[in-house]
Amino acid sequence: MKAKKGELKVITGNSAAAYGAMLCRPDVVASYPITPQTEVVEQLSKFHADGVLEAEMIEVEGENSAMNAVAAATLAGGRAFTATSSWGLVYMYDAVLQAAGFRAPVVMANVNRETPGILAVSSGQQDMIQTRDAGWIQVIVENSQEILDTIIMAFRLAEDYDIQLPVMVNYDGFYISYLAEGVRIPAKDDVDQFLAVLKTQPKRTIMDPTHPIGAGSHGLMTEFMELRYKHCAALDRAKKKFDEIDKDYGDFFGRSYGGQIEEYRTEDADFVILTSGSAVGTSRTVVDAKRAEGVKVGLIKLRMFRPFPQEKLIKAIKGKKAVGVIDRSVNFGWNSGPIYTELRALYPEIGPMPILSFIDGLASIDITKPHIERVIDDVANAAKGKPYQAVTWIPLEERE
Amino acid sequence: MKEIRFHGRGGQGAVLAARMLAISLVAEGKCVASFPMYGFERRGAPVVAFTRFDDKQIMEKTQIYNPDCLVVIDPGLLKLPTLFTGLNPNGTLILNSSKVFDKQPNENLKLAGVVNATQIAVEEVGRDVPNTCLLGAFAAVTGWVGLQSVMASVGEYFGGEILRKNLRCVERGYNEVKVIKWQ
Numbered sequence: 001m002k003a004k005k006g007e008l009k010v011i012t013g014n015s016a017a018a019y020g021a022m023l024c025r026p027d028v029v030a031s032y033p034i035t036p037q038t039e040v041v042e043q044l045s046k047f048h049a050d051g052v053l054e055a056e057m058i059e060v061e062g063e064n065s066a067m068n069a070v071a072a073a074t075l076a077g078g079r080a081f082t083a084t085s086s087w088g089l090v091y092m093y094d095a096v097l098q099a100a101g102f103r104a105p106v107v108m109a110n111v112n113r114e115t116p117g118i119l120a121v122s123s124g125q126q127d128m129i130q131t132r133d134a135g136w137i138q139v140i141v142e143n144s145q146e147i148l149d150t151i152i153m154a155f156r157l158a159e160d161y162d163i164q165l166p167v168m169v170n171y172d173g174f175y176i177s178y179l180a181e182g183v184r185i186p187a188k189d190d191v192d193q194f195l196a197v198l199k200t201q202p203k204r205t206i207m208d209p210t211h212p213i214g215a216g217s218h219g220l221m222t223e224f225m226e227l228r229y230k231h232c233a234a235l236d237r238a239k240k241k242f243d244e245i246d247k248d249y250g251d252f253f254g255r256s257y258g259g260q261i262e263e264y265r266t267e268d269a270d271f272v273i274l275t276s277g278s279a280v281g282t283s284r285t286v287v288d289a290k291r292a293e294g295v296k297v298g299l300i301k302l303r304m305f306r307p308f309p310q311e312k313l314i315k316a317i318k319g320k321k322a323v324g325v326i327d328r329s330v331n332f333g334w335n336s337g338p339i340y341t342e343l344r345a346l347y348p349e350i351g352p353m354p355i356l357s358f359i360d361g362l363a364s365i366d367i368t369k370p371h372i373e374r375v376i377d378d379v380a381n382a383a384k385g386k387p388y389q390a391v392t393w394i395p396l397e398e399r400e
Numbered sequence: 401m402k403e404i405r406f407h408g409r410g411g412q413g414a415v416l417a418a419r420m421l422a423i424s425l426v427a428e429g430k431c432v433a434s435f436p437m438y439g440f441e442r443r444g445a446p447v448v449a450f451t452r453f454d455d456k457q458i459m460e461k462t463q464i465y466n467p468d469c470l471v472v473i474d475p476g477l478l479k480l481p482t483l484f485t486g487l488n489p490n491g492t493l494i495l496n497s498s499k500v501f502d503k504q505p506n507e508n509l510k511l512a513g514v515v516n517a518t519q520i521a522v523e524e525v526g527r528d529v530p531n532t533c534l535l536g537a538f539a540a541v542t543g544w545v546g547l548q549s550v551m552a553s554v555g556e557y558f559g560g561e562i563l564r565k566n567l568r569c570v571e572r573g574y575n576e577v578k579v580i581k582w583q
Contacts, residue, residue: 010419010422010423010426011434012419014437021428035440092497121440128478141460172461174435174437175435175460175461176435178415178435178436179433179434179435179461180418180422180432180433180434180435181422181431181432181433181434181458182426182431208478208541220453235422278461279461281459281460281461282459282461284458284459311446334401364437364464366463367462368462368463369460369462
């Protein structure tokens with residue numbers, strides 16, 4: 001059976017996030033506005049005022065309360081959504097850790113923005129990177145349609161009985177949060193049907209005042225280790241589950257994104273570049289142009305950052321001659337990009353090859369076509385065995 | 401693919417104009433990608449907005465460096481030293497101004513539409529919101545989108561009296577724009 005085509009509307013990435021959440025009929029929404037996410041809260045409030053969204057909207061005084069409210073709502077058996085960005089994500093950090101530790105299946109849109117330290121109301125993935133080790137599932141998307149579709153998939157992943165983990169759907173602030181595109185809005189009853197499988201699963205343990213249980217107070221030694229072990233095992237299971245959900249989504253709605261990663265023209269490629277978010281779209285056009293010149297380059301889009309799609313990446317990269325990674329954030333202490341450092345950990349499996357780190361796009365700097373052409377040229381030379389620079393801060397070199 | 405870059409100031413409606421144009425183009429079956437670039441939302445701060453349209457899905461997520469058309473909502477921004485940098489050799493300009501050019505401002509600029517959108521907005525709406533008038537002028541000068549589609553897109557954002565006032569701005573922009581051509 002196929003879903004209906006859905007209405008085509010010109011909406012921004014932020015609106016798409018709000019539509020995605022609304023269509024999943026959350027019981028509770030609690031979110032605090034922050035640039036460049038504010039429109040998500042505005043749109044959800046409008047849905048609520050119009051009667052389209054029947055959730056309980058909790059007007060919170062800050063992000064910390066927002067995360068505590070939605071995590072508690074999921075632990076009471078409800079479906080809950082929130083959205084934030086940058087300083088907001090930092091301000092809720094203890095609650096972010098709590099939500100993961102409690103295995104609270106919250107879905108959160110995080111609109112990527114630079115973080116405190118250097119004031120910057122601008123795009124960058126540093127906020128997401130700084131919650132990398134919180135135990136959440138983290139997905140990065142490329143455009144407005146993918147935001148909507150991925151939020152629907154995220155609820156199915158978060159609430160799956162075998163997973164029960166919070167999911168963060170990340171999209172670049174400004175470049176995608178404000179990007180108005182034609183977006184297909186699925187029909188609500190079709191989304192109901194897509195999520196219906198959750199109702200056939202065993203019921204997850206919930207907090208019920210009439211049947212008190214102790215949970216999350218503390219764990220000692222081996223009990224603590226067992227909880228951590230199970231958390232890690234659930235994250236591991238999330239990889240395959242995400243691929244399956246993506247495939248189901250494609251079969252039903254006609255749109256799918258490859259699950260953990262998407263490979264673009266990699267099959268016969270000599271070398272590949274790896275990136276995420278809005279840079280992927282532009283990279284597609286540059287790869288197409290380079291292919292037309294006879295350069296055998298491929299592109300890998302990293303969709304899932306936590307858990308890290310090791311197996312998929314090994315399969316995609318093994319046998320290539322070189323790989324270049326474009327990061328829109330930094331890995332403090334490694335003087336390189338975070339996705340690059342993660343990929344370096346796969347070095348034994350992918351085999352000896354040059355791995356190049358490119359840092360670009362911090363603080364809303366545009367990851368332009370010439371930047372990506374430069375990446376491809378550098379990786380092409382490294383693939384030919386020429387000496388290469390391990391880490392390149394593209395816009396700074398350009399300035400010289 | 402056509403690429404359009406809007407230059408305005410916070411509060412003049414550059415972002416909304418770019419989105420209305422996107423809606424009208426999608427209504428005509430085009431694929432569109434449109435986004436603004438600014439930091440904090442501040443009235444009076446320079447705002448740039450980018451709109452691309454094509455017959456196929458648009459993958460680029462970058463800002464626009466080689467526009468086919470510039471839409472300048474605040475005539476003060478004509479002084480921007482980089483305004484015309486990278487303009488397509490068959491470039492078009494839609495300008496809100498009370499003055500018409502006496503000479504070609506850039507060799508790549510071949511077609512300009514000038515309309516006093518501020519005055520029209522003050523007359524029709526009662527304040528300086530020149531964006532919808534310039535969309536009417538855009539439709540007339542470029543021919544890339546129909547007047548009816550633009551008018552329908554304004555209805556997505558306004559209703560009642562304010563919609564009627566803005567629709568008069570669109571129509572007047574369409575009818576009153578002065579077209580200048582260079583070789």
